Amino acid sequence: MEQQPELPADLPRAWDRPVVTVPTLTVLSLIGGQFPSFSTQANIYAIGTGGALVWIGLSNRVPRRPVPHRLRSGAVWWLLPILVFGVFEASTFMLGSRDDFPTFSKIADPLLDDSLIRSVGYLAWLSAFWGLVRR
Amino acid sequence: MRYVAIGGFTVALLLFVAVEWAARREGSRIPTFGDVCAYVMRYEVGPVPVGRIALFGFWWWVGWHFFAR
Numbered sequence: 001m002e003q004q005p006e007l008p009a010d011l012p013r014a015w016d017r018p019v020v021t022v023p024t025l026t027v028l029s030l031i032g033g034q035f036p037s038f039s040t041q042a043n044i045y046a047i048g049t050g051g052a053l054v055w056i057g058l059s060n061r062v063p064r065r066p067v068p069h070r071l072r073s074g075a076v077w078w079l080l081p082i083l084v085f086g087v088f089e090a091s092t093f094m095l096g097s098r099d100d101f102p103t104f105s106k107i108a109d110p111l112l113d114d115s116l117i118r119s120v121g122y123l124a125w126l127s128a129f130w131g132l133v134r135r
Numbered sequence: 136m137r138y139v140a141i142g143g144f145t146v147a148l149l150l151f152v153a154v155e156w157a158a159r160r161e162g163s164r165i166p167t168f169g170d171v172c173a174y175v176m177r178y179e180v181g182p183v184p185v186g187r188i189a190l191f192g193f194w195w196w197v198g199w200h201f202f203a204r
Contacts, residue, residue: 032202046203050195057191058184067173074165077154085147092140101136104144105201112201125198132190135173 016062025126032126033119037112049126057133065134 014020028049035042056062089104097103112118151168158165166174178186 035202037202038204042203043199046199047195050198054191054195058187065173067177068166068170071171071174072164072166074158074163075171077157077165078168078171081147081150081154084143084150088140088143088147099137101140103140107141107144108201118202122198122202125194125202129194129198131169132172132176132194135169135176 013063021130025123025130029119029123029126032122033115033117037109050129053126053129053133062133067135 032042032045032049035045085104092101092103092106095101097106099106108121112121154165155168157163158167158170172190176184176187176190178184
């Protein structure tokens, strides 16, 4: 796959600015928040928006921020939240994700039934996705 | 037991916020989470950007898992 050299992120294209991306991601999130779980629309929308971002991210159409060539020594601290989350997710999953010992997604499901919270979640997901694409 | 699980996930999320906060301090030796992700995404096997594909794929699945299924 052809690799494009990293472009400095401080030379944004007209559409690659917060004044464009923030409203765009907000509108996409408000739309996504209206589709209930397990619906065909929700599947198409999540796969479609995610697929579009994967395509943008792999096709080198967006300038990327500089990448660190080495990680600083304190990177090991990131293992702490990852391990704590991983231990609880693995243990709740292996015990069947019961109501009395639920996985993270089982805890989140009732919250995501509300369309506003669902839209906020969508915004967090899409914003983080956009951040990955820019890296 | 339910509160143990909720408490565990809450602690994990608070630790995530705390480490990110520590990483953003002046002169910190801890990289931000974005820098860690960017470093992982640099990994390539030949011409294939394996790290980039893996992180995009994982995050795509997370969105589908929470918002579609």
